[in-house]
Amino acid sequence: MVHLTINGKPVEVEEGTTILQAARKINIDIPTLCFLKDINEIGDCRICVVEVEGKRGFATACIQKVEEGMVVKTNSPAVIEARRVVLDLIISNHDRECLTCTRNGNCELQKLAEEFNITQIEYAGSRNRHEIDDLSPAIVRDFNKCILCRRCVSTCNKIQGVGAIDCTERGFDSCISTYGNKSLNDVNCTFCGQCIEACPVGALKEKDSTNEVWRKLRDEDTVVIVQTAPAVRVALGEEFGMEIGTNVKGKMVTALKRLGFDKVFDTNTGADFTIVEEGNEFLERLKNGGKLPMITSCSPGWVRYMEMNYPEVIPNLSTCKSPHQMFGALIKTYYAEKENIDPSKIFVVSVMPCIAKKFERTRDGMKSAGYDDVDAVITTRELARMIKQAHIDFVNLEDSEFDAPMGEATGAGAIFGTTGGVMEAALRTVQEKLTGNHFEKLEYEQIRGMEGIKRAKVDMNGTEVKVVVASGLKNAQTIMEEIKSGKADYQFVEIMACPGGCIMGGGQPIRTSKERANIDIKGKRASALYSIDEKSTIRKSHENPVLQKIYKEYLGEPGGHRAHELLHTSYVKRDKYKF
Amino acid sequence: MQEILGKYSKEKSNLIQILNEVQEYYGYIPENAQVEISEYLSITMAQIYGVITFYSRFTLKPRGKYHIAVCLGTACYVKGSEKILDRAKEKLGIDVGETTKDGKFSLEATRCIGACGLAPVFTVNEEVYGKATVKTLDEAIDKIMENPE
Amino acid sequence: MKTLEEINKIREEKRKELDLRINTSADTREKHILVCHGTGCTSSKSTQIIENFRKIIEEKNIENVRVIQTGCFGLCAKGPIVIIRPEDVFYAMVTPNDCEEIIEKHIQNGEIVQRLLCKDIDNKTVQKLDELNFYKKQKRIALKNCGVIDPENIEEYIAFDGYKALEKVLFHMTPDEVIEEISASGLRGRGGAGFPTGRKWLFTKMAEGDQKYVVCNADEGDPGAFMDRSILEGDPHCVVEAMMIAGYSVGANKGYIYVRAEYPIAVKRFQKAIDSAREYGILGKNIWNSGFDFDLEVRLGAGAFVCGEETALLESIEGKRGQPRLKPPFPANEGLFGKPTLINNVETYANITKIILNGAKWYSSIGTEKSKGTKVFALGGNVNNTGLVEVPMGTTLREIVYDIGGGIPNGRDFKAAQTGGPSGGCIPKEHLDTPIDYESLQAIGSMMGSGGLIVMDDTKCMVNLAKFYLGFTVDESCGKCTPCRIGTKRMLEMLEKITEGNGQKGDIEKLENLAVNIKAASVCGLGQSAPNPVLSTIKYFREEYREHIDFKECKAGECKALMKLSIDPELCRGCGLCKRNCPVDAISGEVKQTHIIDQEKCIKCGTCITKCPFHAIKG
Missing domain, CATH: 3.40.50.1780 (Rossmann fold)
Incomplete structure (x- = not known):
């Protein structure tokens, strides 16, 4: 068993537990965005960062395993500011038309923005825009809403073993896309829709027939x-x-x-x-x-x-x-x-x-x-x-x-x-x-x-x-x-x-x-x-x-x-x- | 393609080595090469595409017969390599990443190629032109244009 | 395949034969013509020079002369360089047409070709390499063999203590002893982070795994850095030997070197070194009957700077996108293919054999208290002697820029030096006397980096420099984590705005806040250090930023959008050439009257400046 302290509260967990799991055990919630248990555990979004005493920089709560005697702070002012800036950056590159979005009210990004009290975008700038792919009868892909959490990629590759989508390009131009940027209709997508279930925002949705x-x-x-x-x-x-x-x-x-x-x-x-x-x-x-x-x-x-x-x-x-x-x-x-x-x-x-x-x-x-x-x-x-x-x-x-x-x-x-x-x-x-x-x-x-x-x-x-x-x-x-x-x-x-x-x-x-x-x-x-x-x-x-x-x-x-x-x-x- | 693939075992970690050879040989990564690699290494097309688009060396479109790369690394930049790049754009009528209509020239702005002692530097295919000026660029391009090949 | 005895014999014989390479009073009738064949000099036709020499020698049937291609001598500004041994006469800026004269005059008649000798900064003509101010303060440890041996000839390497350290390690030292020696030497990672090398080796040795790997990071991507390239082109075997020693120490029998594909000569030479080593029975199974197996493989990069980050490098070797992994776990425990892996930089490896042969005490006697040994720097930018230098840690920046570098050309002033490339910070005039070592550089907001050292004179705009580096980082960011992917782009956009005259009050504070948070939240070293150029230029040149933002002024004159072109009424003759050539009709004026530029219309193309015969227009 490992003993550590989170926000001053002691907790005892099994070896191999992550900081996130340990915190949730004692009802301390750490916000996450790209984390999807057993499917996408890659620590990309940086929302779950926490401070660990004695360690330089931040730790990634959703992945980092606990160590004996760790002293963790999940909402120090430095952590809160870092999270706020990160969220600000994500939203600055996001199609913020919530009112016309199918995930309005059921969106993990929206929830975070509300929780973090985002009232303005400090770091607005250019956006990585792409055309919407709605050529298939079943699924619509709107990259303008994508936050690059890669939950869909992990689902398609790791869980379903299909691999119709992957991360392409590099840096700011990174884009979750298909081979050759083709429509999902023109690649080996099976339309199983598991990616939609994994997506925290409105980047993937069904073709609407209502x-x-x-x-x-x-x-x-x-x-x-x-x-x-x-x-x-x-x-x-x-x-x-x-x-x-x-x-x-x-x-x-x-x-x-x-x-x-x-x-x-x-x-x-x-x-x-x-x-x-x-x-x-x-x-x-x-x-x-x-x-x-x-x-x-x-x-x-x-x-x-x-x-x-x-x-x-x-x-x-x-x-x-x-x-x-x-x-x-x-x-x-x-x-x-x-x-x-x-x-x-x-x-x-x-x-x-x-x-x-x-x-x-x-x-x-x-x-x-x-x-x-x-x-x-x-x-x-x-x-x-x-x-x-x-x-x-x-x-x-x-x-x-x-x-x-x-x-x-x-x-x-x-x-x-x-x-x-x-x-x-x-x-x-x-x-x-x-x-x-x-x-x-x-x-x-x-x-x-x-x-x-x-x-x-x-x-x-x-x-x-x-x-x-x-x-x-x-x-x-x-x-x-x-x-x-x-x-x-x-x-x-x-x-x-x-x-x-x-x-x-x-x-x-x-x-x-x-x-x-x-x-x-x-x-x-x-x-x-x-x-x-x-x-x-x-x-x-x-x-x-x-x-x-x-x-x-x-x-x-x-x-x-x-x-x-x-x-x-x-x-x-x-x-x-x-x- | 078969010749290239034959040199490598079917391990997925050979992907980048194989792509480097394909790029070297064809000047870009043709679609059918991607299909063959996908089958040989059992990697999805999407994943191969993801690797190709990540690395600057790999291109999906063929390059020109004479590929001009102007180095914009710090040492070269500080010595004015941007002017050389601008001149190349002007003279060839294409932008970075493009190829002239006759397929003769393509242009690239490259990261530091490590010949900083000779800044500013540009290359035409394998040949390195150090201590370059707008004039040396003009001469290099003119020489190629005059050659009827 | 050669036995250990045979190798030792080769060493003995070859050493005598090649004594003239380093000994001016060597007992020999031979003359060796050493020609620098690194990428730099090659692009200046040194291949042609070598061919010409060989042709002329054959035609004239001259005996006892050899033409040897060698690695980088370091003084690239004066290349191509040719050195005649044993007399140690050094000819600079040689062209293929000079070969005839050198052979006839110097080789055949013993007469030095005066006009090809190198002139030092103080205009003194110099005959021997070591007499040059450029070399006086240098100490070549990592670069020891560069410029002495033919890098493609394994026997030349063996001649100068090559593979002697390997023998010592395999038969006279335990792995623990080797690691202790490396730790005691104080050697720290030369890739930039400066992690104690001995400690890294120890961690990897202690890690549990059925298979371990040794990796060499040769993905030298810092623009302005070519230390590693020169080592690989000039002395590849010393890296091979070091990797074998590392393998022995940590328990690995397979090594990979990850080289940038943009270094074709380095790749070729390293592959040749591996092939020769295999041929001679040095790489392979049960080397010299020691029971130790080791083999090496070359892996090419594909144009991604981020692959210089150790975990991204591993991902690339595994055939994937070069996206860094989160640490922990560290590569020492879970590295290549999930196995314990030791990753070190080329230059770090280049120091190993010397430490083993000369001892940790010798090595730690060089340098400062916390930074031992020497460091190779690629000196570039606005400095006279651009090239490769190796100095003991603790040498001051002033010494490097002025004594070795020969100062700033064109009579300009020193403004700042940049170390660490896009991850580093600038060092202003007031810190010229900072000793170059890990701690001192960090204390002033910069970092050692891999060794690129760019000097900037007073015509350089620091805001523009920060923008340039951010442009690089934005291009090379892998895109995995939010703060780097989007944050660096936002920093770049803000710097673009500022250099275009659209800066707003509060921008500096906004930049600083963003920079601090990007540093804190990024996953890997690229993102964590990308804001450094911004933070350090703001720290030391805040005024410049204010001038750009509040007054829309770029005093250095680099930011085109902020240039205000004006016609000097004292010099203007009213000839009208500028007016006629202005593409936007921004100039007005009557004949023989002073002309005026309308700032609203002016697009700052500079055509008028080039057209004015009286130099009356300034920007």
């Missing part, structure tokens, strides 16, 4: 139907100050109705379809010697990554569309027919925790019925903005239920939003179909939990099925290398681009660095989903009555001709760079 949705909502001729992903309902409340991991499904549905959507459906229902189709596909491959291991395909960031880096694995991928795409296809066909609505007048909006789905809906093969399966994708954040725009008092809304007939979903559909959830849902269906048994224990603990790669064996009446669950693209790469080198001895793989699954997707509420360091956000959001599953009456996808009805009335057999037409898709080899 204006389009408002337009359609205004249009009396259009039937605007909205569906919401499972991960949205356990995070949306955070945008209104509610506790992380609160299930706000009821309020969310009410809010959506008040916004004027004609129908509010549940993507979880679509997820049930995905399970039935995918479970069927897997069993077919298992029985008939098809390509194994089979890999899930509902994460569009992962699919894009695979197409760019491991196109040889395409035959392994399930041909199933992701839940919201399947659902959109069904709305434009089955539902439209049933309700006698002209499908060209239906506008399907998906509320997703994901920005890659903004790209996914534009893919070839996502227009099964002759119309786009999904017409617009908005993120959890965008939905919150719309609710706030409509001045709806979210927190005090009463609960509502999803609309029939496509509003009923099973617990299996709900757990799609967390890593391991798709696999678990699939196994429930697969196990039952394979063994013919009706079994009661539905939780597969071996594939729950937050490790990046989870491996498990499931005994299905003598047939051992080995499964792997991976989240985060770096972990996906490990699995790909195993498959490539022939070392893969498992049959079924679930891959999610975002570490932790969709609950930590690129469209979810953005938490501050301090929260990410001290709160188990993943755990809380995930447990809310598992809770939904637990409380569901029906917990196996194939037992969903609405689903059974639609198959009977409309689709025919799972994997059959019609199902294939509407609910399946194909993949292509994708160039990483546009030269």
